[in-house]
Amino acid sequence: MLPFSYALRNLFRDPARLAQTVGGSALVVLLLVAAVALNQGMDRVLATSGSSKNVILMGKGSEESIERSEVHLEAEAAAATSIRGLDSQLGVSAISGEIFYQAPLETESGNVEQALFRGVLESALLVHSTVRVLEGRFPQSGEVMVGHLAHRKLGVDAEQTAIGKILKFEDASFTIVGIFEAPSTVLESEIWFDRNDLAAITQRDTLSSITLRMDSAEFDDVEIFTFQRNDLELSAIREDSYYEKLSIFYKPIKMMTWVTAALVAAGAVFGGLNTLYAAFAARVTEMATLQSIGFTRGALFVSLIQESLLATLTGTLVAFVTAYFLLDGLTIPFSVGTFSLTLTPMVIGVGLVAGFLLGTLGTLPPAFRCLAPALPSALRSH
Amino acid sequence: MKNLIEIKDATKSFHKNKETITPLDKLSLDVGRGEFLSLMGPSGSGKTTLLNLIAGIDSPTSGEILINGNDIAKLSRSQLTRWRAQHVGYIFQLYHLVPILSAYENVELPLLLGKWTKAERKAKVMAALDLVKLSDRAQHRPSELSGGQEQRVAIARAIVHDPELLVADEPTGDLDRESADSILRLLGDLAEKHGKTIVMVTHDPKASAAAHRALQLEKGKLVGEGHLLSH
Ligand SMILES: Nc1ncnc2c1ncn2[C@@H]1O[C@H](COP(=O)(O)OP(=O)(O)OP(=O)(O)O)[C@@H](O)[C@H]1O
Ligand SMILES: [Mg+2]
Numbered sequence: 001m002l003p004f005s006y007a008l009r010n011l012f013r014d015p016a017r018l019a020q021t022v023g024g025s026a027l028v029v030l031l032l033v034a035a036v037a038l039n040q041g042m043d044r045v046l047a048t049s050g051s052s053k054n055v056i057l058m059g060k061g062s063e064e065s066i067e068r069s070e071v072h073l074e075a076e077a078a079a080a081t082s083i084r085g086l087d088s089q090l091g092v093s094a095i096s097g098e099i100f101y102q103a104p105l106e107t108e109s110g111n112v113e114q115a116l117f118r119g120v121l122e123s124a125l126l127v128h129s130t131v132r133v134l135e136g137r138f139p140q141s142g143e144v145m146v147g148h149l150a151h152r153k154l155g156v157d158a159e160q161t162a163i164g165k166i167l168k169f170e171d172a173s174f175t176i177v178g179i180f181e182a183p184s185t186v187l188e189s190e191i192w193f194d195r196n197d198l199a200a201i202t203q204r205d206t207l208s209s210i211t212l213r214m215d216s217a218e219f220d221d222v223e224i225f226t227f228q229r230n231d232l233e234l235s236a237i238r239e240d241s242y243y244e245k246l247s248i249f250y251k252p253i254k255m256m257t258w259v260t261a262a263l264v265a266a267g268a269v270f271g272g273l274n275t276l277y278a279a280f281a282a283r284v285t286e287m288a289t290l291q292s293i294g295f296t297r298g299a300l301f302v303s304l305i306q307e308s309l310l311a312t313l314t315g316t317l318v319a320f321v322t323a324y325f326l327l328d329g330l331t332i333p334f335s336v337g338t339f340s341l342t343l344t345p346m347v348i349g350v351g352l353v354a355g356f357l358l359g360t361l362g363t364l365p366p367a368f369r370c371l372a373p374a375l376p377s378a379l380r381s382h
Numbered sequence: 383m384k385n386l387i388e389i390k391d392a393t394k395s396f397h398k399n400k401e402t403i404t405p406l407d408k409l410s411l412d413v414g415r416g417e418f419l420s421l422m423g424p425s426g427s428g429k430t431t432l433l434n435l436i437a438g439i440d441s442p443t444s445g446e447i448l449i450n451g452n453d454i455a456k457l458s459r460s461q462l463t464r465w466r467a468q469h470v471g472y473i474f475q476l477y478h479l480v481p482i483l484s485a486y487e488n489v490e491l492p493l494l495l496g497k498w499t500k501a502e503r504k505a506k507v508m509a510a511l512d513l514v515k516l517s518d519r520a521q522h523r524p525s526e527l528s529g530g531q532e533q534r535v536a537i538a539r540a541i542v543h544d545p546e547l548l549v550a551d552e553p554t555g556d557l558d559r560e561s562a563d564s565i566l567r568l569l570g571d572l573a574e575k576h577g578k579t580i581v582m583v584t585h586d587p588k589a590s591a592a593a594h595r596a597l598q599l600e601k602g603k604l605v606g607e608g609h610l611l612s613h
Contacts, residue, residue, distance in 0.1 A: 001494070002494065003494065006482075006483075009482050009483075010482060013481075013482055285478060286478070286480055286481075289474070289478040289480070290480070290491070291463060292437070292439055292466060292472050293466070293467065293472075293491055293492050293495070293539075294463055294464065294466045294467025294468070294492060294495045295463075295467075295491075295495065296460060296463050296464075297463075374440075375434075375439045375440065376430070376431070376434050376439055376440050379434075379439070379474070379478075380430070
């Protein structure tokens with residue numbers, strides 16, 4: 001066996017090549033890590049946004065889009081009295097009729113950006129159990145409460161959504177009086193209005209949806225209610241299924257991130273392979289000499305693999321450090337909210353496997369070509 | 383057994399687009415232990431091909447290559463690799479030192495295949511470098527050595543594991559007269575004083591004269607025996 005130091009020193013034989021292999025593998029791993037983190041982040045926020053204890057009532061025929069859904073105002077009271085076993089606090093049933101709306105919003109700095117509005121009453125806090133007011137209070141008329149990631153969705157600094165700031169929508173102004181969190185859910189990117197304000201401004205006399213939080217009740221109980229009161233034209237869907245369906249809607253976007261990452265990575269892989277081919281081809285005679293001394297092809301192959309692995313795993317490390325500083329914790333807005341990138345063990349694992357495969361599978365073709373020639377002709381070529 | 387090498391009817395042929403090239407044609411040759419044999423002949427006459435068969439780098443199409451009574455023509459590729467590690471040292475015209483390794487590390491290479499301790503390896507490497515008068519250059523890279531010095535390092539590498547057989551393919555082909563002479567003296571000493579059996583290919587009549595016996599190859603056959611020196 002050749003000593004490990006031989007592989008290490010071969011690595012530094014050509015600093016330009018070393019830089020290219022390390023940089024190339026870092027790029028590939030970084031892209032892969034970003035793609036996995038992106039997909040995971042999106043999946044995670046959609047998976048955790050819905051609660052299995054919540055059921056959403058929407059207008060029949062508009063189950064796909066909560067914005068287009070219309071629910072009669074009286075359905076809220078009807079549901080509250082008819083459905084037994086809902087969660088409640090201090091005698092108030094956990095039932096929240098809400099208006100959901102998307103429109104451009106202007107910040108004090110003059111930025112106008114599409115925002116997610118939710119018109120709610122205080123009962124919203126009973127159904128959206130992850131929501132916690134961090135600062136300030138629940139909004140009343142003329143006021144709003146913002147999710148602590150709403151500024152990301154708006155594309156402005158956090159200070160633009162601080163308490164006391166004004167947000168403009170249509171011709172009305174709203175003062176921010178509260179900031180809330182709702183960890184790992186899309187709610188964190190929303191702006192919560194007083195329901196009557198939002199109804200007035202959008203000239204609606206209906207709700208978008210009613211969310212119920214069940215205690216002893218079952219989904220079937222809620223569904224039976226929609227059948228009994230078919231005059232209200234309601235359709236019930238579990239909140240977690242609702243977000244699950246949304247995530248199917250994002251499949252094409254996820255595919256796009258994979259395809260883009262794969263294309264750029266493929267370019268980097270082929271570039272790297274080319275460099276390795278050239279580097280190993282220049283060593284055909286040296287490899288043949290070592291074989292003439294008595295080193296087996298297997299031993300030389302191991303040394304070549306060690307050398308590549310050193311480079312690609314260094315690249316992987318560079319990718320992880322870069323990802324840690326650039327990607328970890330990064331919040332990315334998308335149409336229904338904001339998700340964050342996290343270097344989970346799974347993401348790190350995928351990156352490590354990629355770096356390992358680059359150093360092994362990627363080295364096979366150039367290594368074979370370097371060790372394949374018959375000894376007499378390899379020794380002749382110089 | 384008197385002879386270290388006994389070649390019987392060794393033929394090497396290649397097939398290329400229906401044509402058959404036969405660089406070696408039913409060649410037979412005996413080389414005694416401790417003999418320093420030189421092979422001469424025109425370019426393409428099969429000298430390197432023969433040398434490669436003797437060194438276990440290549441296998442004949444037919445015939446026997448007995449080294450120490452052992453027919454290496456019958457060995458598989460991996461068996462040959464192991465055989466070479468113990469029994470032969472190869473000296474190339476262009477030295478073929480590993481550029482990233484120091485003279486010391488180049489010479490140490492064959493020892494990495496054996497079961498020597500680090501201290502034993504060091505003793506052997508220094509002894510070999512001493513023999514080629516380069517102990518003061520142990521830490522130098524090949525690029526920091528002259529051609530003659532590089533070839534001496536290559537010789538040290540070929541003898542460090544103490545093989546009975548040395549083969550050299552135009553070892554002085556790339557050197558000036560003075561360096562060439564010192565290499566030839568070294569090879570002569572290795573045969574005379576250390577009992578090595580040496581087969582050397584050369585184009586240089588003066589180099590050939592340093593050997594005990596010189597043979598002429600032509601079109602894959604031995605033609606006529608040259609001088610016999612000192613035997
Ligand atoms: N792999 C091969 N395939 C086909 N022909 C080969 C192969 N190897 C050697 N030959 C042929 O065998 C013949 C002898 O080659 P060899 O290298 O032994 O000659 P040589 O005597 O060493 O010549 P030189 O003095 O130029 O080194 C040449 O005609 C060469 O073309
Ligand atoms: Mg030759």
